[in-house]
Amino acid sequence: MTNALSSVSAEIGVIGGSGFYSFLDDIEEVRVDTPFGEPSDTIAVGEVHGRRVAFVPRHGRDHRYPPHRIPYRANLWALRSLGVRQVLAPSAVGSLTTTHGPGTLAIPDQLVDRTTGRVQTYYDENAAIHVSFADPYCPAGRRVALDAARTAGWRPVDGGTLAVIEGPRFSTRAESRWYAAQGWTLVGMTGHPEAVLARELALCYTPLCLVTDLDAGIEEGAGVTMDEVFRVFGANIERLRTLMTDVVKALPSQRECFCPHVLDGMKLPLELP
Ligand SMILES: CSC[C@H]1O[C@H](OP(=O)(O)O)[C@H](O)[C@@H]1O
Numbered sequence: 001m002t003n004a005l006s007s008v009s010a011e012i013g014v015i016g017g018s019g020f021y022s023f024l025d026d027i028e029e030v031r032v033d034t035p036f037g038e039p040s041d042t043i044a045v046g047e048v049h050g051r052r053v054a055f056v057p058r059h060g061r062d063h064r065y066p067p068h069r070i071p072y073r074a075n076l077w078a079l080r081s082l083g084v085r086q087v088l089a090p091s092a093v094g095s096l097t098t099t100h101g102p103g104t105l106a107i108p109d110q111l112v113d114r115t116t117g118r119v120q121t122y123y124d125e126n127a128a129i130h131v132s133f134a135d136p137y138c139p140a141g142r143r144v145a146l147d148a149a150r151t152a153g154w155r156p157v158d159g160g161t162l163a164v165i166e167g168p169r170f171s172t173r174a175e176s177r178w179y180a181a182q183g184w185t186l187v188g189m190t191g192h193p194e195a196v197l198a199r200e201l202a203l204c205y206t207p208l209c210l211v212t213d214l215d216a217g218i219e220e221g222a223g224v225t226m227d228e229v230f231r232v233f234g235a236n237i238e239r240l241r242t243l244m245t246d247v248v249k250a251l252p253s254q255r256e257c258f259c260p261h262v263l264d265g266m267k268l269p270l271e272l273p
């Protein structure tokens with residue numbers, strides 16, 4: 001175990017979600033402390049196709065953090081302090097439309113925040129910093145993920161809106177029908193504030209959403225269960241892991257998107273790592 005910020009570094013970060021607790025083979029484990037507390041777990045740093053990658057399991061490797069208790073700020077800060085500038089965020093999500101059934105990979109282009117009371121900024125005092133969030137995800141990362149998925153034989157959904165609910169409970173049928181009626185297509189519990197915190201650190205952030213269920217308002221029956229989410233995710237994890245390595249390989253080494261510039265000209269109250 002290496003402590004804090006010795007010589008270990010990585011350029012790409014992967015935040016694994018439910019059922020996705022490990023990614024790399026030959027790893028160095030790093031314990032990183034941050035001004036926002038400890039990340040969900042130690043960070044595994046290794047190499048994929050010659051690219052340095054840092055992996056953190058969002059819920060901890062034993063899934064001890066429920067979605068509303070995840071140390072989102074610490075996770076992203078820790079990744080950035082290791083040198084990470086591009087983040088890939090796989091996640092298990094419900095579908096709000098029958099056209100995206102279980103096993104579908106979706107790369108949404110919008111999110112709607114339905115969480116309550118989660119801390120969603122690094123810039124809490126000593127300055128008012130307002131980042132642009134009209135397009136919450138990195139356009140270059142999305143493009144790379146979609147291309148890699150198509151090449152690997154997926155038929156990924158390009159775009160759509162991820163509704164992020166507070167959880168930890170799943171939605172009622174009425175809530176679910178209401179989200180679907182708004183035109184939102186996916187529902188999860190962790191996409192916010194993760195995406196906006198990445199934006200506040202000028203990181204590229206790309207969601208890779210694996211549909212594990214049709215949400216309660218979309219199909220008849222008992223409604224989604226945790227077991228169902230893990231079962232469907234488990235059936236797809238190896239394929240998704242392989243895709244993640246393809247995406248890592250294809251990410252640009254020079255960022256030409258808008259993400260690195262979102263803080264340009266702003267007088268930040270904190271020094272970023
Ligand atoms: C395990 S059931 C609900 C849980 O799964 C998803 O987690 P993640 O986004 O980290 O893959 C969902 O958001 C909930 O946190």
Ligand SMILES: Nc1ncnc2[nH]cnc12
Pocket residue numbers: 092093094095165170171187188189212213214215216224229
């Ligand atoms: N139906 C659902 N609602 C919220 N989060 C989920 N994660 C996986 N399926 C979900």
